[in-house]
Amino acid sequence: DMKVTQMPRYLIKRMGENVLLECGQDMSHETMYWYRQDPGLGLQLIYISYDVDSNSEGDIPKGYRVSRKKREHFSLILDSAKTNQTSVYFCASSLPPGNQAPLFGEGTRLSVL
């Protein structure tokens, strides 16, 4: 069953804490993405990964970093989280970009207090 799985689904952190959001997919897709969704702003691309250890900045990478050590897993890390990073984070995966629309996970709702 083709699926993108995000963990955790809900997370509450205090400002200054480190945050790890994890994403997995079972389709051996080369490309994976992290987006954030905020009311009125739609989805904004944070990072894209073309394969293991081949990551590229999206439109809003500041304050985030990513790790992809296995094709199936893509992590988003917030070092010293800020309140303005409160958002819903979506992971997605696809065949090489330009060939297929990304398949999205259900999202992680992060609150930074």
Next chain:
Amino acid sequence: GEKVEQHESTLSVREGDSAVINCTYTDTASSYFPWYKQEAGKGLHFVIDIRSNVDRKQSQRLIVLLDKKAKRFSLHITATQPEDSAIYFCAAPGGNYKPTFGKGTSLVVHP
């Protein structure tokens, strides 16, 4: 990079009528244009896409039109049903294949 504008932020129709959502893009290198549906508290669910080598595609009640000259594409939902109520997003990949999304259209279908 690519910029996508989704023209309708909200749309209200009666059940059985058609709904049309319009998007424009800027990068002529964009080669496919997906549409997604998002229900409350859920992720984005792919519904249909169109590639730049065609100008029309239909899947059941969904029709996508592409006008490359105007850099515009649109989603038509025919014979709308209450379960079509959701937020719809358009997207375009741009020449660098980093998908850019519109800000979404909230569609309400009234019984």
